[in-house]
Amino acid sequence: MAKRGFEFGALFRLCQIFLAAILLYVTASLFTKGAGVLGKDMASCLLRLAGGGLVLLLLHFFYGLFCSLLYRQVHSVFGQWMGTFCLYGAVSLFLGMLRRIGAGENIGLLSPGILGNVSSLVLPRFIGVIGTMLTGLCLVGLAAFNYGHLNAARIAWLRERLSFVHMPRWRREKASQDSASVDSASVQAEGEAAPAAQGEAEAARPERSVPEEALLGEEAEAVEVAASEAEKALQNDSVGKTGFWASLGAAVKALFGHGRKEHEDGEILDEYAEQYADEQEENAESENYGGYFADAPQSDRYGREAAGTREDELPETDGERALAAGTLGESGSVGEAERVSAAAGSVPISKKPSVEVEPSGELAGTENVQFCAGRPIPAGSFPPPLDLLGPHRDIKEVIDDQQAQENGQKVILSLADFGVAAELKRTIIGPTVVQYQIQLAPGIKVSKVMTLGNDIAVALGVSSIRVEAPIVGTSYIGIELPNVNRRSVPLRQILESEVFQKTKLKLPLPLGQTVDGRILISGLEDLPHLLIAGTTGSGKSIFVNNCIVSLCYRNTPADLRFIMVDPKRVEMGIYESLPHILAKPIVSATGAVHALAWAVREMERRYDVCYQAKVKDIFSYNSKVLPKDRLPHIVIIVDELADLMMTAQKEVEDCIMSLAQKARASGIHLMLATQRPSVNVLTGTIKANIPARVSFALPSAIDSKTILDKSGAQNLLGKGDMLFVSTKTPHPLRIQSPFLDEQTNIRVVEYLRNTFGDPEYVDLEEPSDEKGGNSSDFLEDNRLEEAIKIVLSTGVASSSGLQRQMRVGFTRAARMVDTMESMGIVGPQHGGKPREILVDEAEALEILEQLRGE
Numbered sequence: 081m082a083k084r085g086f087e088f089g090a091l092f093r094l095c096q097i098f099l100a101a102i103l104l105y106v107t108a109s110l111f112t113k114g115a116g117v118l119g120k121d122m123a124s125c126l127l128r129l130a131g132g133g134l135v136l137l138l139l140h141f142f143y144g145l146f147c148s149l150l151y152r153q154v155h156s157v158f159g160q161w162m163g164t165f166c167l168y169g170a171v172s173l174f175l176g177m178l179r180r181i182g183a184g185e186n187i188g189l190l191s192p193g194i195l196g197n198v199s200s201l202v203l204p205r206f207i208g209v210i211g212t213m214l215t216g217l218c219l220v221g222l223a224a225f226n227y228g229h230l231n232a233a234r235i236a237w238l239r240e241r242l243s244f245v246h247m248p249r250w251r252r253e254k255a256s257q258d259s260a261s262v263d264s265a266s267v268q269a270e271g272e273a274a275p276a277a278q279g280e281a282e283a284a285r286p287e288r289s290v291p292e293e294a295l296l297g298e299e300a301e302a303v304e305v306a307a308s309e310a311e312k313a314l315q316n317d318s319v320g321k322t323g324f325w326a327s328l329g330a331a332v333k334a335l336f337g338h339g340r341k342e343h344e345d346g347e348i349l350d351e352y353a354e355q356y357a358d359e360q361e362e363n364a365e366s367e368n369y370g371g372y373f374a375d376a377p378q379s380d381r382y383g384r385e386a387a388g389t390r391e392d393e394l395p396e397t398d399g400e401r402a403l404a405a406g407t408l409g410e411s412g413s414v415g416e417a418e419r420v421s422a423a424a425g426s427v428p429i430s431k432k433p434s435v436e437v438e439p440s441g442e443l444a445g446t447e448n449v450q451f452c453a454g455r456p457i458p459a460g461s462f463p464p465p466l467d468l469l470g471p472h473r474d475i476k477e478v479i480d481d482q483q484a485q486e487n488g489q490k491v492i493l494s495l496a497d498f499g500v501a502a503e504l505k506r507t508i509i510g511p512t513v514v515q516y517q518i519q520l521a522p523g524i525k526v527s528k529v530m531t532l533g534n535d536i537a538v539a540l541g542v543s544s545i546r547v548e549a550p551i552v553g554t555s556y557i558g559i560e561l562p563n564v565n566r567r568s569v570p571l572r573q574i575l576e577s578e579v580f581q582k583t584k585l586k587l588p589l590p591l592g593q594t595v596d597g598r599i600l601i602s603g604l605e606d607l608p609h610l611l612i613a614g615t616t617g618s619g620k621s622i623f624v625n626n627c628i629v630s631l632c633y634r635n636t637p638a639d640l641r642f643i644m645v646d647p648k649r650v651e652m653g654i655y656e657s658l659p660h661i662l663a664k665p666i667v668s669a670t671g672a673v674h675a676l677a678w679a680v681r682e683m684e685r686r687y688d689v690c691y692q693a694k695v696k697d698i699f700s701y702n703s704k705v706l707p708k709d710r711l712p713h714i715v716i717i718v719d720e721l722a723d724l725m726m727t728a729q730k731e732v733e734d735c736i737m738s739l740a741q742k743a744r745a746s747g748i749h750l751m752l753a754t755q756r757p758s759v760n761v762l763t764g765t766i767k768a769n770i771p772a773r774v775s776f777a778l779p780s781a782i783d784s785k786t787i788l789d790k791s792g793a794q795n796l797l798g799k800g801d802m803l804f805v806s807t808k809t810p811h812p813l814r815i816q817s818p819f820l821d822e823q824t825n826i827r828v829v830e831y832l833r834n835t836f837g838d839p840e841y842v843d844l845e846e847p848s849d850e851k852g853g854n855s856s857d858f859l860e861d862n863r864l865e866e867a868i869k870i871v872l873s874t875g876v877a878s879s880s881g882l883q884r885q886m887r888v889g890f891t892r893a894a895r896m897v898d899t900m901e902s903m904g905i906v907g908p909q910h911g912g913k914p915r916e917i918l919v920d921e922a923e924a925l926e927i928l929e930q931l932r933g934e
């Protein structure tokens with residue numbers, strides 16, 4: 081099948097090249113006489129019909145054709161064509177008007193064509209010259225909009241910049257109106273709230289000017305940050321069936337609106353909530369991606385899941401439900417409710433997430449994607465098409481300002497109950513949590529708030545909260561509450577993001593989306609190894625799968641190979657046919673030790689190779705040699721480190737230490753995951769050599785300290801909620817890791833196999849001289865008899881036991897135990913149970929003698 085796909089592909093490309101040649105000839109004929117009589121006739125005919133604007137259409141054709149030939153993905157094809165047609169219309173009109181005043185009559189390229197002639201005749205007659213000019217300008221604006229240069233984010237940005245040149249007095253009034261309108265109901269009920277709101281509006285101004293760099297802080301240097309995700313999303317919007325009109329509406333609203341609009345009866349509605357509600361309705365009416373998502377849950381007006389749809393996204397505790405409904409907890413009273421509402425009206429809420437996070441909507445999160453279900457996956461181009469990961473989804477952040485503000489005020493009131501005076505400065509709504517950024521009153525110790533975490537969680541009735549103190553780059557502390565409208569982050573969203581598309585990283589890991597909506601990726605080559613911990617079901621395996629898929633989207637099997645160790649035997653079976661894999665997923669501890677030992681030997685070999693080539697690392701080496709001689713990066717993934725450490729701690733530690741120290745130069749990287757981050761598993765040696773860590777939810781603060789050297793992971797919410805630290809980001813970053821369902825994962829592997837063929841396995845076994853004797857006959861190991869005696873006298877057939885007692889390497893000891901098994905002296909290994917002893921010493925020696933005699 082792969083072969084047929086190739087033939088069709090080659091034919092298609094030939095046609096494209098042929099078409100490109102024709103287009104080149106046509107374009108050349110417009111500019112030169114060298115195209116002969118045919119070219120001349122064609123040019124004059126085309127210019128008469130389509131005018132000089134035709135050049136734009138030809139250029140766009142070229143662009144599309146070359147993108148396709150170079151396998152470059154073109155975003156929003158429809159939008160771009162619309163933009164080019166608008167521009168063509170504007171140019172034709174302009175040329176037509178020029179012709180009317182008698183300019184450029186002798187220049188063929190300035191011919192207006194039929195469209196220009198007609199429009200420049202008809203329009204001025206009906207709407208006059210000014211109307212015609214304005215029409216031309218509108219067409220240019222529409223073109224810019226379709227190309228994605230003019231969108232809500234840009235206009236909002238422009239408005240903000242321009243607002244500085246407005247008269248200061250007017251701005252102050254405007255600000256106070258805006259601030260006062262944050263919570264219409266409460267503010268209008270409380271007549272005295274207006275002055276307070278005005279005061280807060282003043283406070284809101286410096287808050288607006290908090291520089292983006294300050295928010296990103298040092299951590300942003302370590303990871304690539306997509307602060308412009310909104311623009312991309314809005315561009316994407318322009319392609320979608322409903323997204324185009326939605327983003328046009330958003331741009332118009334951004335231009336003419338102020339984030340809120342006042343109704344006749346004085347009720348102020350949140351523009352964003354309205355916009356999202358509209359899109360929800362449109363989405364509900366649309367065909368659920370052609371029926372692929374027929375089962376996807378629908379959302380209500382505020383973007384919340386309809387009751388009984390997805391259990392995992394519903395609030396888990398009464399308190400969270402109460403927060404979701406914006407009602408008070410048990411301690412609530414009417415007076416308190418009024419206090420909350422009145423105060424809420426004056427607190428600035430950052431609009432950043434609604435603008436800068438993918439302005440995307442309610443996401444059907446974690447159901448299996450039925451995309452191309454049942455259809456065979458063909459071979460194809462590289463990198464694989466993003467559609468393999470499921471259709472693009474517009475994600476909208478569910479933001480209910482009033483509710484968020486009220487919850488923020490509850491946090492402040494709870495703090496006050498514990499004697500902590502604080503002020504709510506900013507609210508950020510992320511996919512997993514809502515972060516309330518709070519400024520403590522002078523004299524209040526940050527440590528006091530840190531110790532109050534659980535008390536505040538109980539007071540608010542939520543499952544857990546996390547306190548981030550301080551938020552890097554600010555003077556605030558962050559209190560993170562579970563987002564009651566929690567959503568998952570599809571892997572496609574990360575891979576199609578600008579930051580991923582443009583990154584120069586060779587081994588980009590898709591970490592996910594931060595609390596404030598930034599998309600983070602990090603290069604494994606910089607880390608250069610990763611420790612991953614998390615209790616069962618917290619999201620480790622999905623994170624590892626994301627990393628594998630993301631690395632395979634960037635690298636062919638010639639550039640990257642994997643060694644996978646899967647003691648649980650269930651997690652990595654699907655990668656058996658991945659062309660990037662170096663050996664079948666390894667399931668035994670012995671096999672894993674062999675693989676690590678092989679990696680150490682390979683590392684030494686690479687060092688020699690680099691030394692001889694007089695280069696300092698694999699990057700320089702690969703850039704110097706012919707493509708066929710390049711060395712692939714090798715990523716070793718261990719799904720459960722604890723199992724290895726129990727069997728062969730010393731061997732594993734030694735290998736990890738060697739690999740960790742020289743990874744950058746040799747291009748061999750480790751990703752080690754464990755459910756049990758105890759000090760026996762994550763020993764000092766391992767931790768010292770692997771500074772980059774990811775922690776998913778853990779049962780206790782002690783476990784969190786073991787992996788991160790800080791507490792905090794015990795308060796994570798599971799399902800991909802994680803903390804990330806590395807040398808460049810010593811302060812843990814909270815991230816929602818992307819989601820990739822199993823079917824999609826299988827599809828990607830299938831696609832890669834169809835494209836690159838079956839994997840070419842490499843023998844990871846040790847060379848004969850390290851096997852303790854002849855490679856073909858382990859019976860000849862001169863210490864086998866001694867080993868048998870030890871096993872039978874102690875009654876324990878363990879490789880590590882033999883290793884200690886006989887002072888041999890683990891591999892040799894393991895080999896001797898395996899030989900004993902094949903001789904029938906000991907039974908096979910069943911999970912963690914000790915091997916059964918099947919014979920006594922005399923019988924065993926007899927068997928040995930017999931076998932050696934043969």
Ligand SMILES: Nc1ncnc2c1ncn2[C@@H]1O[C@H](COP(=O)(O)OP(=O)(O)OP(=O)(O)O)[C@@H](O)[C@H]1O
Nearest residue numbers: 568615616617618619620621622799800817818819
């Ligand atoms: N990033 C994510 N987004 C949404 N849901 C997730 C995410 N990660 C995990 N989940 C949910 O949690 C479940 C368990 O995830 P996963 O299998 O990765 O856990 P694990 O930590 O590997 O567990 P174990 O150690 O037992 O294998 C998944 O089936 C999925 O429903």
